[in-house]
Amino acid sequence: MYFSSIILLCISVVIKTNAKSLNLSNFSSSVPDDYITLNNGIKMPILGMGTGSKEFTRDLVYKTVKNGIDAGFRHIDSAYFYGSEPEVGSAIIEKIAEGKIKREDVFVTTKIWNTFHSSARASEAIQMSFTNLNIKYIDLLLMNWPMGYQEGPDMEPMDPYHHIIPSPIDYIDTWKEMEAAVRDGRVKSIGVSNFNSKQITRLLEFATIKPVINQIESHPTLTQKLLIDFCHQKGINVTAYSPLGEGKLMEKPDLVKIGSSHGKSTAQVMIRYQIQRGVAVIPRSLNKQHLVENFNVFDFTLTPAEMTTIDNMNRNVRYYLEQAAEKHEYYPFSDPY
Numbered sequence: 001m002y003f004s005s006i007i008l009l010c011i012s013v014v015i016k017t018n019a020k021s022l023n024l025s026n027f028s029s030s031v032p033d034d035y036i037t038l039n040n041g042i043k044m045p046i047l048g049m050g051t052g053s054k055e056f057t058r059d060l061v062y063k064t065v066k067n068g069i070d071a072g073f074r075h076i077d078s079a080y081f082y083g084s085e086p087e088v089g090s091a092i093i094e095k096i097a098e099g100k101i102k103r104e105d106v107f108v109t110t111k112i113w114n115t116f117h118s119s120a121r122a123s124e125a126i127q128m129s130f131t132n133l134n135i136k137y138i139d140l141l142l143m144n145w146p147m148g149y150q151e152g153p154d155m156e157p158m159d160p161y162h163h164i165i166p167s168p169i170d171y172i173d174t175w176k177e178m179e180a181a182v183r184d185g186r187v188k189s190i191g192v193s194n195f196n197s198k199q200i201t202r203l204l205e206f207a208t209i210k211p212v213i214n215q216i217e218s219h220p221t222l223t224q225k226l227l228i229d230f231c232h233q234k235g236i237n238v239t240a241y242s243p244l245g246e247g248k249l250m251e252k253p254d255l256v257k258i259g260s261s262h263g264k265s266t267a268q269v270m271i272r273y274q275i276q277r278g279v280a281v282i283p284r285s286l287n288k289q290h291l292v293e294n295f296n297v298f299d300f301t302l303t304p305a306e307m308t309t310i311d312n313m314n315r316n317v318r319y320y321l322e323q324a325a326e327k328h329e330y331y332p333f334s335d336p337y
C-alpha cells in the first residue's frame with residue numbers, strides 16, 4: 001500500500017514536470033522569463049516601472065516608486081528631464097533601509113537630457129544624475145534623444161516660432177562621455193533612446209562600448225517591428241516606452257477580447273505582448289492597484305494567434321513626436337525606422 005502510494009506520487013510529479021516544460025516550450029524558447037541579458041552580460045528585469053509624466057509631482061514619484069517596489073517592480077525608469085531623480089533615489093534608499101530590497105536587487109535607469117550633449121555638459125549631467133539618485137551607481141544611463149538642444153538653463157529652448165533651437169553637437173561626443181562614466185564605475189551600462197536604425201549604425205562605427213538598449217515608443221498601434229528586429233540583429237535590446245499608449249488603448253476591442261479570454265486586463269495584455277517578444281517594458285501608473293496589476297503578468301501566455309492579432313493592430317501611431325524639433329539634423333522620425 002505504502003509502496004504503491006510512492007509510485008503514484010512519483011508518476012504525478014513526472015506528469016506535472018512534463019506539463020510545465022511543455023507549457024514553457026510552447027512559446028518561451030526564445031522569450032526570456034523575467035529578465036533580459038544585455039550584451040555586456042548584465043541582467044535587466046524585463047518589466048520596469050515608468051516615472052515620467054506631467055501628472056507626477058516629485059512627492060508622487062517618491063510614493064509611487066515605493067508602491068512599485070512593494071508591488072514587485074525591480075526596474076525603475078527615470079530621467080534627468082523628469083526632475084525627480086532625488087525622489088526615485090530616496091524611495092529606493094528607504095526600501096533598502098526597511099530591508100525590503102538590497103541595492104543590487106533593483107535596476108535603475110536614467111537619461112541624459114538634450115541640453116547636455118557637449119562633452120563638458122554631458123559630464124556635468126552624469127555627475128548630477130549620480131548625485132541626485134545617490135544610490136552608489138547607475139545601472140543604465142541612456143542618451144534620451146540623438147538631438148542636442150541649445151545648451152543653457154532652458155531644457156526646451158524655443159525660437160519665436162516654437163521650433164526647438166538645436167545645438168550643433170554630434171551625439172558621438174555625448175556617447176564618449178557616457179563611455180567614460182562606465183570606465184570610472186559610476187555607470188554599469190549605457191544605451192540610447194529614440195534612435196533610428198541609421199543613427200544606431202553610425203553610433204556603432206564610433207563606439208568602443210556598444211549600446212545595450214534602445215528605448216523606444218512601442219505599443220499595439222506602434223509595434224516597431226522593423227526597428228526592434230534591426231536592434232536585435234545588432235545585439236541591442238529594446239525597451240518599450242508608453243507601452244499602454246499613454247492609457248489611450250484600454251478599450252481596443254481586440255485587446256479587451258484577448259484579455260477576457262485569459263481573465264486579464266487590456267493593460268496586462270499590452271505588457272505581456274512586449275515581454276513575449278523579448279522586449280523590456282516600462283508601464284507607468286500612479287495608482288497602487290494598477291501597479292499590482294501591471295506586475296502580475298507572468299502567469300499567463302498569449303497564443304501565437306493572439307500575438308499576431310496584436311501585431312496586426314499596428315498603425316504607426318506615435319504619441320511622442322517631439323514635433324518642435326522636427327527640423328533638427330538628428331530628428332529620428334523622418335526615416336521609416
Ligand SMILES: NC(=O)c1ccc[n+]([C@@H]2O[C@H](COP(=O)([O-])OP(=O)(O)OC[C@H]3O[C@@H](n4cnc5c(N)ncnc54)[C@H](OP(=O)(O)O)[C@@H]3O)[C@@H](O)[C@H]2O)c1
Pocket residue numbers: 049050051052053077078144193194215216240241242243244245246247248250265267268282283284285286287290291293294320
Ligand atoms: N525615452 C523616452 O523618450 C520616453 C518617453 C516617454 C515615456 N518614457 C518612459 O515610459 C514610461 C511609460 O510611458 P507613458 O508614461 O508615456 O505611458 P504608458 O505607460 O503607456 O501609460 C500610462 C497611462 O496608463 C494608465 N494605466 C497604467 N496602468 C493601468 C492599468 N493597469 N489600468 C488602467 N490604466 C492604467 C495610467 O494611469 P494611472 O496612473 O491612473 O494608472 C496612465 O494614464 C514613462 O513613465 C517614462 O518612464 C520614456
